[in-house]
Amino acid sequence: MSSASGLSFKLHPLVIVNVSDHYTRRKAQLYGSLSTAKPPRVIGCLLGVQSGRNVEIFNSFELKYLETEEGLTLDREFLNTKHEQYKKVFPSYDILGWYSTGIDVQETDMNIHKALMDINESPVYMMLNPTINHAQKDFPITIYESELHVIDGVPSLIFVRSEYMIETVEAERISVDHVAHITPAGGTSAATQLAAHLTGVHSAIKMLNSRLKVLHHLLLTTAKGEVPFEHSLLRQIASLIRRLPAIESPRFQDDFLTEYNDILLMGYLASITKGTSTNNELVEKFNIAYDKQGRRGGRAPFV
Amino acid sequence: LRTNKQTNERKGGGGGRMESLEAVVANTLALSSTFDDLSHLSSLLKQSEDLLVRNLDKLGDVLGALDAGRHSLACLHILDVLSSRVPVGSPDSGEVICRISSFINDCSADQIRLAPELFASVCHKLKDFVMTAGNLPIKAILPLQTAIRKIQPTPEHFTPQHADFTLVCLLSKCYNAALPILDTDIFEVDPKKTALTPRDFLLYCYYGGTVYIGLKRFNKALQLFHHAITAPSTVLNAITIAAYKKFVLVSLIVNGQLAQFPKYTPSIVQRSLKTQSQAYVNMGNAYATRNVEEVQRCITSHHEGFNNDRNLGLAKQVVASLYKRNIQRLTQTYLTLSLQDIADTVKLEGPRDAEMHVLRMIEDGEIFATINQKDGMVRFHEDSEQYNTMEMAERLDGEIHSMMKLAGKLTAVDEQISCDRAYLGRMSMRDGRHGRYADPDDFDHVGAQRILDPQ
Numbered sequence: 076m077s078s079a080s081g082l083s084f085k086l087h088p089l090v091i092v093n094v095s096d097h098y099t100r101r102k103a104q105l106y107g108s109l110s111t112a113k114p115p116r117v118i119g120c121l122l123g124v125q126s127g128r129n130v131e132i133f134n135s136f137e138l139k140y141l142e143t144e145e146g147l148t149l150d151r152e153f154l155n156t157k158h159e160q161y162k163k164v165f166p167s168y169d170i171l172g173w174y175s176t177g178i179d180v181q182e183t184d185m186n187i188h189k190a191l192m193d194i195n196e197s198p199v200y201m202m203l204n205p206t207i208n209h210a211q212k213d214f215p216i217t218i219y220e221s222e223l224h225v226i227d228g229v230p231s232l233i234f235v236r237s238e239y240m241i242e243t244v245e246a247e248r249i250s251v252d253h254v255a256h257i258t259p260a261g262g263t264s265a266a267t268q269l270a271a272h273l274t275g276v277h278s279a280i281k282m283l284n285s286r287l288k289v290l291h292h293l294l295l296t297t298a299k300g301e302v303p304f305e306h307s308l309l310r311q312i313a314s315l316i317r318r319l320p321a322i323e324s325p326r327f328q329d330d331f332l333t334e335y336n337d338i339l340l341m342g343y344l345a346s347i348t349k350g351t352s353t354n355n356e357l358v359e360k361f362n363i364a365y366d367k368q369g370r371r372g373g374r375a376p377f378v
Numbered sequence: 379l380r381t382n383k384q385t386n387e388r389k390g391g392g393g394g395r396m397e398s399l400e401a402v403v404a405n406t407l408a409l410s411s412t413f414d415d416l417s418h419l420s421s422l423l424k425q426s427e428d429l430l431v432r433n434l435d436k437l438g439d440v441l442g443a444l445d446a447g448r449h450s451l452a453c454l455h456i457l458d459v460l461s462s463r464v465p466v467g468s469p470d471s472g473e474v475i476c477r478i479s480s481f482i483n484d485c486s487a488d489q490i491r492l493a494p495e496l497f498a499s500v501c502h503k504l505k506d507f508v509m510t511a512g513n514l515p516i517k518a519i520l521p522l523q524t525a526i527r528k529i530q531p532t533p534e535h536f537t538p539q540h541a542d543f544t545l546v547c548l549l550s551k552c553y554n555a556a557l558p559i560l561d562t563d564i565f566e567v568d569p570k571k572t573a574l575t576p577r578d579f580l581l582y583c584y585y586g587g588t589v590y591i592g593l594k595r596f597n598k599a600l601q602l603f604h605h606a607i608t609a610p611s612t613v614l615n616a617i618t619i620a621a622y623k624k625f626v627l628v629s630l631i632v633n634g635q636l637a638q639f640p641k642y643t644p645s646i647v648q649r650s651l652k653t654q655s656q657a658y659v660n661m662g663n664a665y666a667t668r669n670v671e672e673v674q675r676c677i678t679s680h681h682e683g684f685n686n687d688r689n690l691g692l693a694k695q696v697v698a699s700l701y702k703r704n705i706q707r708l709t710q711t712y713l714t715l716s717l718q719d720i721a722d723t724v725k726l727e728g729p730r731d732a733e734m735h736v737l738r739m740i741e742d743g744e745i746f747a748t749i750n751q752k753d754g755m756v757r758f759h760e761d762s763e764q765y766n767t768m769e770m771a772e773r774l775d776g777e778i779h780s781m782m783k784l785a786g787k788l789t790a791v792d793e794q795i796s797c798d799r800a801y802l803g804r805m806s807m808r809d810g811r812h813g814r815y816a817d818p819d820d821f822d823h824v825g826a827q828r829i830l831d832p833q
Contacts, residue, residue, distance in 0.1 A: 329764075329766050330766075332766040332767060332768065332770075332771060333764065333765060333766040335771055336765045336766060336770050336771055336774060337765070339771060339774040339775065339778065340765070340774060342778055343774055343777055343778050343781065346778055346781040346782055346785060347781055349785055350781060350784055350785035350788055353785060353788040353789055353792055354788055356792055357788060357791060357792045357795060360792070360795045360796065360801055361795060363801060363804050363805065363808075364795060364798055364800040364801035364804055365800060
């Protein structure tokens with residue numbers, strides 16, 4: 076069921092990075108490198124601003140919770156201290172809701188939700204799905220609201236899904252991008268950064284290529300008549316095609332090809348150099364293994 | 379013989395030493411199917427060589443009865459005996475040539491690989507036959523090319539037929555026919571599979587270089603002669619001397635100077651080569667003076683020697699290249715020059731000659747200039763290649779790919795040698811002797827795991 080409250084949710088990337096970082100840390104601390112163990116659940120609090128119908132979630136922090144027989148209970152004291160601290164720095168941020176990791180909503184979640192309802196009358200529940208599914212193209216984040224529905228004559232609170240959008244400021248985008256690209260080896264040297272950058276470009280081009288193939292296939296089947304004519308789609312494709320080529324002048328061609336050839340020349344030089352160095356090593360080894368005369372008189376140190 | 383064959387089929391073939399020609403045929407027919415049978419057949423055939431020699435006159439019919447495709451091994455043995463007994467230059471040689479050519483075309487590659495030495499000797503005989511008067515060397519070009527392809531395990535292997543093939547192309551002046559074989563780089567040498575001898579390699583380098591000279595691809599000719607000179611050896615070889623003489627002249631044409639011997643030239647070559655080819659060393663010295671008359675004088679004084687080595691044409695090309703080189707040097711000093719001045723500096727006959735030379739050089743791409751015919755001036759330009767065309771991009775792309783392939787091959791050979799017993803033995807001996815700690819970087823290769831595990 077989708078939400079009928081009419082609130083529009085805006086989510087900032089910082090929150091997503093925080094949640095995934097929290098989950099990864101917890102998992103690493105508990106289980107080390109075991110990947111078959113049961114993934115832990117992490118819980119945290121969402122901070123943001125609600126103005127009228129817009130709910131904008133800016134930040135988040137982690138929460139302590141206790142696991143009891145009935146379920147999970149929050150550590151209220153911790154929550155209050157943290158809230159006050161954050162209020163001092165960001166006076167405009169309120170507690171908008173809470174987040175957790177998992178695949179589906181569970182029964183115990185409602186308890187935590189109700190616990191938060193005394194801070195915020197209608198909290199928001201954000202769920203991050205930590206299982207990595209490469210085939211899935213959508214974001215693994217869902218936002219739930221609570222609504223009072225009458226089921227079997229009993230009014231009860233249930234979770235309903237809501238739509239959300241990702242919103243960001245330029246500074247935030249740059250910093251999140253930078254953080255996301257730090258390689259696991261911890262090196263931010265030029266070589267690893269270049270490799271990471273090129274990998275990013277490569278996967279972007281790959282995705283573009285696959286999307287283009289899908290469009291092309293669609294056009295082919297429409298031409299053959301297997302698929303009914305969809306005018307709006309075709310209009311969009313036509314407008315896309317008319318937007319290319321972006322620049323088409325002989326001077327551009329010249330400059331472009333000059334730069335392209337320069338880079339190719341550098342690549343050529345690099346490959347020649349690498350080949351020459353391999354050759355050099357090979358010759359060294361060959362001389363050691365098979366050279367009967369011994370080039371230098373004494374025993375020269377092997378560099 | 380047909381009736382004999384039929385009776386033998388009824389009798390069935392016998393193993394062991396074969397006593398008669400019919401037994402040979404029967405065994406061939408029976409044992410030509412699977413690989414084990416073929417090796418058995420091969421050993422049988424080797425033993426019955428003198429039997430074949432005794433029945434020389436009947437061999438022709440036997441050959442006709444067998445199918446070259448299925449019974450290649452037997453045909454090969456028979457052909458070998460047949461061709462070695464027929465004297466070169468006899469009227470039968472034409473027929474032998476036909477037989478050998480058709481055999482090469484029809485034979486099966488797997489079977490002949492069981493007896494590579496015989497195949498090599500048959501091909502050598504073919505070459506000998508076509509070289510005699512009354513026979514055209516051109517007849518042997520296609521058969522020998524097919525022969526190379528059939529006996530090569532991969533296109534990068536070197537075979538003794540390479541040398542024969544290039545010689546035949548050289549004699550028949552069909553230089554372009556040799557190009558497909560000459561242009562493929564050789565990476566593998568396997569004497570066991572191809573019955574190779576070092577002499578084949580030297581011959582191939584020498585003939586191949588001469589073919590490239592005929593095609594005016596002096597760079598590749600230089601490479602091949604270089605291989606011939608630096609091939610490891612302990613005695614001086616006449617082929618090496620001849621190759622060195624051509625090497626001197628070609629390197630004068632290409633580089634303008636005679637380079638020093640590289641470090642890996644065998645010492646015997648380094649010591650004795652210069653004394654053997656004094657005339658050519660003098661040529662090199664004369665060329666270094668950049669004086670056309672000096673070089674001419676050198677040629678006339680050693681005219682006999684050059685003629686005997688058949689290098690007179692090449693020597694004349696050296697003189698032509700000296701003119702070109704002098705004109706090229708002018709481009710570094712002058713921006714414009716009159717044709718008269720060019721003729722005077724380069725010691726040509728007159729401005730007409732100079733104009734012809736410059737025109738030809740512009741066409742060949744050796745110089746960038748424009749001739750103004752009204753006032754007889756020549757303007758020299760820079761290289762007008764801007765490197766901003768699609769063709770250049772494609773060319774660079776192709777070059778990068780081939781370079782990467784070559785680097786991949788080098789890495790593979792590098793890995794191979796890292797795991798080689800001799801190398802590892804020397805390395806451990808060196809460490810043990812010095813008592814130094816083993817430098818872990820030495821073992822930091824891809825094959826490190828294999829080194830650390832005991833055999």
